[in-house]
Amino acid sequence: MSDRHRTTTARLNVYIQGQGFPILGLHGHPGTGRSLSVFTNHLSKRYQTIAPDLRGYGKSRWNGNFAMNDHLTDLEALLDRLNIEKCLVLGWSLGGILAMELALRLPERITGLILVATAAKPRGSHPTITWQDNLYTGIAALLNYIKPSWRWNIETFGKRSLFRYLVQQHTSTTYNYIAKEAVPAYLQTSPAATRALYSAIQSGYNRLPDLPQIQCPSLVLAGDQDRHITSDSSLQTAQHLQNSQWQCYSNTAHLFPWEVPQQVLNDIDHWLEEHPQVIGIQ
Known part of the structure; x- marks a missing residue:
């Protein structure tokens, strides 16, 4: 070689x-x-x-x-x-x-x-991404990382964040995967x-x-x-x-x-x- x-x-x-x-x-x-x-x-x-x-x-x-x-x-x-x-x-x-x-x-x-x-x-x-999208996504991701698939977070922030374009079914299974695999991957890119x-x-x-x-x-x-x-x-x-x-x-x-x-x-x-x-x- x-x-x-x-x-x-x-x-x-x-x-x-x-x-x-x-x-x-x-x-x-x-x-x-x-x-x-x-x-x-x-x-x-x-x-x-x-x-x-x-x-x-x-x-x-x-x-x-x-x-x-x-x-x-x-x-x-x-x-x-x-x-x-x-x-x-x-x-x-x-x-x-x-x-x-x-x-x-x-x-x-x-x-x-x-x-x-x-x-x-x-x-x-x-669609065009707004500053609110980014803010809600950051909050939703952080809270979901700390407390995976917390329903209140999904309803309050998850469905208003950019996750609404990544998933249609805001279930605990989906948010568990996001917490365990999406957030750490994002931080290591x-x-x-x-x-x-x-x-x-x-x-x-x-x-x-x-x-x-x-x-x-x-x-x-x-x-x-x-x-x-x-x-x-x-x-x-x-x-x-x-x-x-x-x-x-x-x-x-x-x-x-x-x-x-x-x-x-x-x-x-x-x-x-x-x-x-x-x-x-x-």
Whole structure:
């Protein structure tokens, strides 16, 4: 390995659970490998789940700026380090974009894609954010972190905060996930990671024309009220993929796996049963 390669690849912190066929889980922004516990705790009962903190997130610290493509270099190096020849990739939001990029970059290694609240040409419908939104979000997040899923906080601040665009079902289950996984992830996301994401968005990111190259089976899941990455843009992605299945959940938003976890996991299990090739069963 050349010195140049050593300095340009981040050694990612990674959470590994279970045994069996490898499933690589890629978190969103902000996020960490732990943000995927709703998937990994379930899937690791039958498979090996590998959930890294991406460069600049969680415990994968990185000094200096980087570009979105550097995430792919890191992930390829991680697969090599763990001696993973083939894997299924599950990606949520930004993680779903990276999952598609990996399938384009390493077609022989990626057996299938589970794409959650994501799109190859992401479009949002988020209203303008006011100072009250930010204030209520800060209060709601702090109180929820101290006392998870406190009903008074959800009713008083949660439903008036930016959480109203992230979730539709303000349940204790949803707010427990936000307390345990969203807030710590937000605090551990570096400014460089935010810059890398926004510069990609500002450059007009669009991979739709390249999606027909992806041959492996894909499951595309969306929340019908998602304002961050609209369900329409997720549907457009599903339509451009050669071998995809589409599922949209009513009355949910960008964090729908935390709103209707059992429904989502049941649909994933069903898809895996119908596509045994994605978990190495010919």
